Amino acid sequence: MNWLSRVRNAMPFIAKRETEGNLWNKCPSCSQMIFIKEYEENLSVCTVCGHHGRIGPKARFQQIFDDNGWSMLPTPRVAEDPLKFRDSKKYVDRIKAARTATGEHDALLNARGKIEGQGVVVGVQDFAFMGGSMGVGVGEAFIAGAQAALADKVPYIIFTAAGGARMQEGILSLMQMPRTTVAIAQLREAGLPYIVVMTDPTTGGVTASYAMLGDVQMAEPNALIGFAGQRVIQDTIREKLPEGFQRAEYLLDHGMLDMVVERKDLRQTLARLIGYLMPEKAAA
Amino acid sequence: MVALLEFEKPVAELLARIAELRESAGATDIDPEIAKLEAKADRLLHDTYAKLSPWQKTQVARHPDRPHFKHYVGQLIDDFMPLAGDRAFGDDQAILGGLGRLGGRRVMVIGHEKGDDTATRIRHNFGMGKPEGYRKAIRLMELADRFNVPVVTLVDTSGAFPGVQAEERGQAEAIARSTEKCLELGVPIVAAVVGEGGSGGAVALAAANRVLMFEHAVYSVISPEGCASILWRTAEKAADAAEAMRITAQDLKRLGVIDEIIAEPVGGAHRSPAIAIDALGAAIGKSLDSLNGLGRDKIKQQRREKFLAMGGL
Numbered sequence: 001m002n003w004l005s006r007v008r009n010a011m012p013f014i015a016k017r018e019t020e021g022n023l024w025n026k027c028p029s030c031s032q033m034i035f036i037k038e039y040e041e042n043l044s045v046c047t048v049c050g051h052h053g054r055i056g057p058k059a060r061f062q063q064i065f066d067d068n069g070w071s072m073l074p075t076p077r078v079a080e081d082p083l084k085f086r087d088s089k090k091y092v093d094r095i096k097a098a099r100t101a102t103g104e105h106d107a108l109l110n111a112r113g114k115i116e117g118q119g120v121v122v123g124v125q126d127f128a129f130m131g132g133s134m135g136v137g138v139g140e141a142f143i144a145g146a147q148a149a150l151a152d153k154v155p156y157i158i159f160t161a162a163g164g165a166r167m168q169e170g171i172l173s174l175m176q177m178p179r180t181t182v183a184i185a186q187l188r189e190a191g192l193p194y195i196v197v198m199t200d201p202t203t204g205g206v207t208a209s210y211a212m213l214g215d216v217q218m219a220e221p222n223a224l225i226g227f228a229g230q231r232v233i234q235d236t237i238r239e240k241l242p243e244g245f246q247r248a249e250y251l252l253d254h255g256m257l258d259m260v261v262e263r264k265d266l267r268q269t270l271a272r273l274i275g276y277l278m279p280e281k282a283a284a
Numbered sequence: 285m286v287a288l289l290e291f292e293k294p295v296a297e298l299l300a301r302i303a304e305l306r307e308s309a310g311a312t313d314i315d316p317e318i319a320k321l322e323a324k325a326d327r328l329l330h331d332t333y334a335k336l337s338p339w340q341k342t343q344v345a346r347h348p349d350r351p352h353f354k355h356y357v358g359q360l361i362d363d364f365m366p367l368a369g370d371r372a373f374g375d376d377q378a379i380l381g382g383l384g385r386l387g388g389r390r391v392m393v394i395g396h397e398k399g400d401d402t403a404t405r406i407r408h409n410f411g412m413g414k415p416e417g418y419r420k421a422i423r424l425m426e427l428a429d430r431f432n433v434p435v436v437t438l439v440d441t442s443g444a445f446p447g448v449q450a451e452e453r454g455q456a457e458a459i460a461r462s463t464e465k466c467l468e469l470g471v472p473i474v475a476a477v478v479g480e481g482g483s484g485g486a487v488a489l490a491a492a493n494r495v496l497m498f499e500h501a502v503y504s505v506i507s508p509e510g511c512a513s514i515l516w517r518t519a520e521k522a523a524d525a526a527e528a529m530r531i532t533a534q535d536l537k538r539l540g541v542i543d544e545i546i547a548e549p550v551g552g553a554h555r556s557p558a559i560a561i562d563a564l565g566a567a568i569g570k571s572l573d574s575l576n577g578l579g580r581d582k583i584k585q586q587r588r589e590k591f592l593a594m595g596g597l
Contacts, residue, residue: 167506174484211456
């Protein structure tokens with residue numbers, strides 16, 4: 001909280017400001033309040049501590065693609081709620097709520113565009129949509145993204161963010177692991193790069209399928225990346241987890257990533273990599 | 285005497301009564317009554333197992349006396365030659381494999397082993413594979429592929445091991461690559477979910493041309509307890525979660541996720557293991573024969589198309 005809002009909120013005759021969140025962003029890492037405009041201009045990275053905030057597909061596309069050089073791919077429609085699932089709430093109601101909150105149809109969006117002049121298809125998972133979880137819709141969108149890349153003969157770049165599989169779709173969500181893997185094999189056979197950028201958080205069945213099958217694997221700083229949840233591991237081993245466990249830098253140290261890349265450098269890093277992997281395209 | 289499950293209590297009571305009668309008399313004049321009670325117990329067992337709930341099936345799938353990898357291999361595979369190690373880190377005892385013959389056919393058998401007493405359960409890590417286990421599976425599948433040996437997998441795990449070292453060594457990557465390898469093979473792969481098919485640790489060995497499943501086995505994205513503790517915020521709702529997730533062979537067949545259900549003897553595979561194991565062997569043999577001679581590209585294509593279609597419209 002900055003001094004101004006502290007003073008303001010201390011005054012009993014002024015209602016506490018509900019809209020504060022619209023102007024200020026509180027860094028979840030260092031708790032500093034940062035003016036939202038400044039925060040967004042800094043690609044939603046904390047200007048004080050460098051914490052990389054979670055961003056949705058639209059912001060990501062804006063940051064990654066050349067200006068005005070991209071268009072959204074349609075989100076494929078799939079059978080809704082195949083299991084007629086309900087826990088404390090109906091799954092269909094949870095989907096509806098997520099759609100209202102995000103304005104999107106499901107948790108993975110694709111766009112086609114250029115990065116420093118090189119054509120690519122980019123998929124971005126939206127953690128704000130039911131924790132980015134992978135159900136049939138996400139699997140279908142992943143395949144659609146890979147197939148668009150195949151059609152355009154360009155790389156497919158996926159930005160992962162997910163708690164894991166979407167439990168409300170039961171076994172069908174698990175089947176998206178082999179399903180997306182087939183799409184990756186098709187890219188490989190066509191000689192097209194499949195590049196993974198892991199963002200915070202990438203866990204569970206998503207990590208154990210398409211997130212770990214990249215030709216090159218990057219991650220944003222400090223992103224949580226793992227297979228099992230930390231609480232599950234702690235309950236199993238009953239000892240303290242090591243410092244920095246399951247963070248991007250930890251995975252880099254253990255050979256699971258090629259590089260950890262700050263958000264401000266991602267665009268250029270991807271462009272350089274594609275230039276190496278598809279030189280004839282870059283020259284064209 | 286097999287360990288009885290909670291929902292088998294009425295059967296257990298009958299069996300206790302029969303035992304009591306036997307002990308108290310030993311005379312022949314009560315034989316007809318014993319026979320009657322035995323028939324009643326059989327009927328009750330039959331009826332109970334004919335309408336098991338998903339949560340009850342989970343108990344059956346996890347039954348300590350249910351046959352495991354070593355029992356299947358012991359009874360079905362001739363001249364089994366175990367193969368070990370991932371050539372990088374170690375030899376995981378939770379995932380075993382080797383060459384052998386199933387009814388005369390050469391096969392590479394790979395599967396989870398849970399162990400069946402305290403010592404072996406610890407040795408096999410309760411069937412929870414580590415990265416080196418999945419990498420061993422990859423190595424064995426590659427070997428089979430090069431020498432044109434069909435692959436048979438036996439899936440029986442509560443899930444891949446959640447541990448610090450497993451994460452460090454790339455549990456997620458190992459599972460992803462194992463799934464990928466299943467899908468790449470030019471030889472047929474037949475998977476059988478024989479007990480628990482737990483999440484990524486199961487699918488890593490089950491992206492197969494044909495997936496078979498025992499009548500009372502379960503296969504799910506997360507354990508019912510895990511699902512309940514996340515969505516219901518208490519593991520005590522596991523029975524509800526088991527119901528909602530559709531984890532039974534019957535549901536999975538309807539959803540097109542598995543190809544065939546293998547019937548179990550009355551009262552579950554653990555009551556008459558030899559019969560269950562033979563049924564599994566026959567079903568696997570039949571599946572292998574149906575894929576025999578398809579050619580490498582066709583085999584791969586069939587598998588791909590099948591998984592690409594899963595959950596799609």
